[in-house]
Amino acid sequence: MSVNPTPTKHNLIRRYADFSTLSEALDYAAKGETGCNFYSGTGELTAVLPYRALRDEALHVASRLNGLGLKRGDRVALVAETHPNFQRVFFGCQYAGLVPVPVPPPLQLGGGSEYVGHLRRLLSDSQARVLIGPSEYGAFLAGAAEGLHLQFIGSAVAFSHFPVTQTADLRPLEADELAHLQYTSGSTRFPRGVMITQRAVMSNLSCTIEHLQMTSEDRAVSWLPYYHDMGLVGLVLAPVVSQMSVDYLGTREFAMRPRQWLVRMSESKATISFGPPFGYELCARRLRKDDAAMLDLSAWRVAGVGAETIRPEPLLKFAEELAPSGFNPRAFLPCYGLAESSLAVSFAPLNQGLRAEWVDGKHLSESQRAVPIEHNQKEAQIARGNQFVNCGKPLPGHQVVIRDQDGAELPERSCGSVFVQGPSVMSGYFGNGLGHPDVLSDDGWLDTGDIGYRADGDIMITGRKKDLIIINGRNVWPQDVEYLAEQQSEVRPGDASAFSVPHADGREQAVVVVQCREADLEKRRDLIDRIDCAIRADLGIDCIIDLVPLHTLIRTSSGKLSRFRTREDFMERSNWDATGARVAAG
Amino acid sequence: MQKFEEKLAVLCNLLQRHASVNVVVGAQTMLASDLGIDSAQLMEVLLEVEDEFDVSIPLNVLPNVVTVNDLMVELDKLLGASA
Numbered sequence: 001m002s003v004n005p006t007p008t009k010h011n012l013i014r015r016y017a018d019f020s021t022l023s024e025a026l027d028y029a030a031k032g033e034t035g036c037n038f039y040s041g042t043g044e045l046t047a048v049l050p051y052r053a054l055r056d057e058a059l060h061v062a063s064r065l066n067g068l069g070l071k072r073g074d075r076v077a078l079v080a081e082t083h084p085n086f087q088r089v090f091f092g093c094q095y096a097g098l099v100p101v102p103v104p105p106p107l108q109l110g111g112g113s114e115y116v117g118h119l120r121r122l123l124s125d126s127q128a129r130v131l132i133g134p135s136e137y138g139a140f141l142a143g144a145a146e147g148l149h150l151q152f153i154g155s156a157v158a159f160s161h162f163p164v165t166q167t168a169d170l171r172p173l174e175a176d177e178l179a180h181l182q183y184t185s186g187s188t189r190f191p192r193g194v195m196i197t198q199r200a201v202m203s204n205l206s207c208t209i210e211h212l213q214m215t216s217e218d219r220a221v222s223w224l225p226y227y228h229d230m231g232l233v234g235l236v237l238a239p240v241v242s243q244m245s246v247d248y249l250g251t252r253e254f255a256m257r258p259r260q261w262l263v264r265m266s267e268s269k270a271t272i273s274f275g276p277p278f279g280y281e282l283c284a285r286r287l288r289k290d291d292a293a294m295l296d297l298s299a300w301r302v303a304g305v306g307a308e309t310i311r312p313e314p315l316l317k318f319a320e321e322l323a324p325s326g327f328n329p330r331a332f333l334p335c336y337g338l339a340e341s342s343l344a345v346s347f348a349p350l351n352q353g354l355r356a357e358w359v360d361g362k363h364l365s366e367s368q369r370a371v372p373i374e375h376n377q378k379e380a381q382i383a384r385g386n387q388f389v390n391c392g393k394p395l396p397g398h399q400v401v402i403r404d405q406d407g408a409e410l411p412e413r414s415c416g417s418v419f420v421q422g423p424s425v426m427s428g429y430f431g432n433g434l435g436h437p438d439v440l441s442d443d444g445w446l447d448t449g450d451i452g453y454r455a456d457g458d459i460m461i462t463g464r465k466k467d468l469i470i471i472n473g474r475n476v477w478p479q480d481v482e483y484l485a486e487q488q489s490e491v492r493p494g495d496a497s498a499f500s501v502p503h504a505d506g507r508e509q510a511v512v513v514v515q516c517r518e519a520d521l522e523k524r525r526d527l528i529d530r531i532d533c534a535i536r537a538d539l540g541i542d543c544i545i546d547l548v549p550l551h552t553l554i555r556t557s558s559g560k561l562s563r564f565r566t567r568e569d570f571m572e573r574s575n576w577d578a579t580g581a582r583v584a585a586g
Numbered sequence: 587m588q589k590f591e592e593k594l595a596v597l598c599n600l601l602q603r604h605a606s607v608n609v610v611v612g613a614q615t616m617l618a619s620d621l622g623i624d625s626a627q628l629m630e631v632l633l634e635v636e637d638e639f640d641v642s643i644p645l646n647v648l649p650n651v652v653t654v655n656d657l658m659v660e661l662d663k664l665l666g667a668s669a
Contacts, residue, residue, distance in 0.1 A: 109618045
């Protein structure tokens, strides 16, 4: 193993995502000296994987996959740990004509048994034929795959002992075939695999790289999970298609020692990194007194921010704390995107930092109009305004429109559903579509489920129509929270409704409203405790549990639970300020 | 060398300081659900546990750690290995 990380610069002429497939991109990257570097939580370089070696090893994996007798396009589930084996198998699938399905590793403390169920649902939904993951998780993998008749279950190391077939037989995935199946966007109970073709992901990468004005001087650092679209497409695939070196830090190592992100940026003189606002916030919170003086972040030119609602304050605090390290606040690059559109939909202009505008809260809630409050009315802004971060214009070749409930296109500064059309949009959800929302129209318009408005063509995201809770940059589906509440013997199916409300500081607070007939105070408290424990253990989040009498949950005319209206009712009952400015009652 | 019970007491004390709800931390306290802290805060607490015992906890042991006792058993293995 090399002892030095791969260089930032090399002599190979850079090509920027002008390939037709991912395997073709790796073929080219393998001609240079750049590649991936893996660091431990304490900052040691644990593995170096130049793209040249990655290509050789991926071809070996491919020839072994070939020997399994799988059909072209069959799915290979791959536990997405931040480890060179992920890239080896992911690209092995590309060369072998098989579709990789990145699945999360077990994340929660003590969450082993829930994980087995979750993984099993992913395997079933994707109809995976192979499951590859670290040997430490062998028992979980075997448990999850039991009875599913997979061709191979085990570690990449064990797989490397399989017989090799001739590499000449390999037929890599082609431009119109899938690049990967992305499971970020579904709940753990009801997974949804987003089908992304080679053409779609390459088009997204090409637009992204062009927007970032990448050069041969760039180097990236990432701690983002490989099973998430930003981590996978943005920080695993983008570096390969641009022959850029990248330094990885495991996600859990980051969660434990967030300062290592900055240490890595400083030591590598890295120029590009992305994260959810939560990542920046965690980092700023855990900085020690002398850190800023010791770090050199002056090379950091793109500090991408996305994946959850962007609030300016924690980012501004991050920039302020790290000003002594030479961090340039103009490096902040807000972006908007979703797995259903490969990754990115829009980026704010480069080198401009955060641009946010205040709009009148009253107009917004009453007429869904975003009326700006001028800069010179600071008090009015804070008293009755909502602040939204500008996420820029759609990527070239992509269109975004805002529509009302009836599908009519809305003018500028009117809030409505955000629709996207363009070459990055998914082909659909995998499988027979049972229970999958109908989000893609025949003419290729994707209903993102987000609410927003346009101003001078720029996109501002104001909320969500889709039932999704985002906490600490992680998607939490209300169905999963409701399921946990309904597992209690006092609660029947359909008696729980989950959603999020804005916290006093703008973060999301999960809430589950639960109907129960229990009147005894002691027993009610016990029920709340049990639901709280289940949610913490399974999802690792803090959730308000609101017990209400039967028939409190609001249903639509067709009898379905309306989380939206239950949420409005909860906010009114508990005196929760809609702007999130103040919480009256806990 | 410290006895298991003594080390357990040190661990309980440390966790007690981080509990955000009214709980008396003991061997059977469940880490993810009984301390009233979310998964991000829990990682911060584990870092402190590492510092206190001067070990590095391999993250792949975590899925099987449910109670404080489970964690102490893992720590003890690590301490034994380094002794």
